[in-house]
Amino acid sequence: MNSFLALAPLLTIVFGALLVLILEAFIQKENKNYLGYISLLFLIVCAVFCVRSWNANYSYFDGVLHLDQLALLLTFLFLIATAFVMLTGMKYISLQNANFGEFYALLLLALSGMMIMVSTVNFLVIFLGLEVLSVSSYALAGLKRKDEKSAESAIKYFLMGSFASAFLVFGLALLYGASREIAIPEIVAYFSSSAEGQVIALVGLGMVIVGFAFKIALVPFHMWTPDVYEGAPTPVTAFFSVGPKSVGFAVLLRLFASYWNGGFRSDIIHGLLWTIAVLTMLLGNLIALRQKNVKRMLAYSSIAHAGYILVAILARDSAGLVFYLASYLFMNIGAFSALMALSKKDKEYLELDDFSGIGFQYPWIGATFAVFLFSLAGFPPTAGFLAKFYVFSAAVRQGLVPLVIIGVLASLISVFYYLRVIVYMYMRQPERELDIVMENPALFLVLFLCLYGVLQLGIFPGNVLVVIRQAVSTLF
């Protein structure tokens, strides 16, 4: 249905971002939290719009912006992620000397970029959304202006991100040149029509995949990830590890859903994805083994998880993919929130040695962090297990048994480094007092919401699964 209401969620967020930017100039440094509350308010309004548009199928701009079920569901997930990041960030940015109201505005802008990307099938508009997301992300990475690592993170992200965008645009140009189409379904239709110039189009498609592979940090396009994740302020890292990754997979899902539905199946593209998935799962986990810094370890772990999610694309399991994204959101933001809990003024505790004995010293932080790590490692009865179960079982149904065997062995490797953190937390004596700041109710709220999410999705995901299946029913 062509309706102006299709723009409502997006406009809410953009308006919120601009309002926060303006207010930023007038608000005292001590009261920056109010900007967070205002931003959260806009997120809630946007969530209400999303829920009300369910089943309404709104679209605008001649259908270029189309709020189908999948777009709404993913937007809703992004809203949750952004809200979590804002809540955890409130205390963090004032403690870590990064108390700028722009934090909220940039997050909202990045969110709007992601919303654009999931609500369209037009590659040009996707690119538009991607740039909105990326530019805000570069600025977010450098939020701690005086910090060398943060600056390094921003520059690296900017350089590699532009490089990836260049790949993407060049790929799009080739695709357009060959097929004279710019929307995903038409491009796919062109491939199945076996018209001329397929080779050029195939190269273009490959470059588009590479462009997105940069964004979602698939091996061998992952080099920037650890440095960027380590250097960026931790709430921003949590956002990076969930937001851009999910949105990249959402676009890949739309692309490959119609690609494989079209009956056209290229062995080259399939082989390319297969190889990337194997490399990502293995390398991500193997390098994570050697990390002594937990934040960096979580960066590599997020690379490995991208590999598992790519298996979902190969397995054509769209419901499994979205479920994985949802589970990943809760467990990863949860893990990063636990990291953020271990901080005090101008100091974060991120080295593995800092974790000695904190499990019994801070039982709630320790216990929730342990649950998130178990979930990331894929132990039942957590969301991480169920997500892997769905993805891998679908892959076996598609006959990808060797891939699944590599996948489970890779996750066996991951068990080692996730459990090592737990060893430090529970099985070693504390080396020194951390005296971390405990008055941080917003962060504890996020910890508990994530814990709830991980367990709910792991044990009784019933209704969530129904909604997800409904959302992706139009895809495959």
Added chain:
Amino acid sequence: MSFPILSFVTFLPLLGAILLMFIPKDKKGALYTMALAIAFITFAVSLLLYFNFDAKTADPQFVEKGAWLGYGINYHLGIDGISLFLVLLTTFLMPIALLSSWSYIQERIKEYLIFMLVLETGIIGVFLALNLFLFYVFWEAMLIPMYFLIGVWGGKRRIYATFKFVLFTMLGSLLMLVAIFVLYSTYFKATGTYSLDLFDYYQMGLNPGLQIWLFLAFSLAFAIKVPMFPFHTWLPDAHVEAPTAGSVILAAVLLKMGAYGFLRFAIPLFPDAVTKFLPVLVILSLIGIIYGGLMALIQKDIKSLVAYSSVSHMGLVMLAVFSLNLEATEGAIYQMLNHGLSTGMLFLIVGILYERAHTRLIKDFGGVSRQMPVFSAFFLIAMLSSVGLPGLNGFIGEIICFFGIFSSSRLFAILAISTVILAAAYLLWMFQRVMQGPITNEKILSYRDMNKREIGYLVPIVVMMFWMGIYPQTFLRKMDASVTQYISRIKSREKVFVLQPKSPADKLVKEKETKPR
């Protein structure tokens, strides 16, 4: 719907663990009272299972089935003659293990008790689950509390031991998970419906070529858990480092999960593959018997001696399982219970000694029986039960196993007898060096004999040992129907596979024949 007794038994400990979280951690008495009360209620309710169990029915009883996640993932619990006594063994030993921890565990009592109760839920769930997904969830979830129990409350090399335990077990179970996926997708392709129900899979005839791979994946998981030679290396480490109660549960119940897995899943699901691999499996079991026994002979540490004796005894159990006949299978199940009691008790005994001496090396002891006569008596009973003295439980189990093995293969039976000889050698020799002779170490003079609590938790085990040794009918007759059905299921599978062309299996066979893999 009647009272969901199986769910109650399974989840009551978990509920207890949650309740424990609300008790302040410095109230040791309240914490223990709560945990023990939960463990005792669980045991009492599980006794109802025994009394209401219909010995004439082979199929699972007290079945609870409910939709859970859809697509074949259902909540499905049931108990039959094979799992009944393993569940009872678990609920019986848990209060004893908790009582034994009273003085051994001095710090972080609250967390310890919570993990013990969560562990109990996991173990019972493994024995009761009839849906492969549910089974796998319990199978894996149980690792988490065990990981903490060894890692937090264990000995000096606890971190190494707990990592080895978890990684070994995970390696096996993850490959089993892939095999479960293959079964899941094969069933879906053959019938068009999703199922993870064990009994649906029993009906499904599988291509023998496929069976081989699936059987290998399943039996790797179970063989690591048993543990069969050469996958046993995690066991001595885990046993030696674990706290006493952890060792008790590990030896008495966790190892049984591996053998149970063979009986419930690996053998009846893939009978053709079993017949192919039988020689290898039998030889590995025999190596386990002899190797475990020889290794036990040379151990310097009492606890690792008992751990290696487990390898040897479980080798006999596995040999009986692979004899694939009625006597041997019943003997194997009976011997699992015996091993649970006798090895569990040996670990408790070692724990009692360790609490006094703070060492477990055989050379540090000598003449302990003069100082601790009551302890000596209990030690002797536990040891003789493990050796297989007539009148005690071990004898009955071993003799049934040997009868069964003998009717399958005389040579193997003769070789298997060595388990008794070796057990007598290493246990008696150890007993002699530790308990008898003159007191060699002055410190021994300061040992107190067992107190009432220690006697209290050992007496029930001794009673059960005599009961099982003198009147085994109480236990064996409840198993008959289920074991008979299990044997006939293996033997008849091949016929079903060929003779019923209308079964969903047939479609599958044709599919596989036309598409050679």
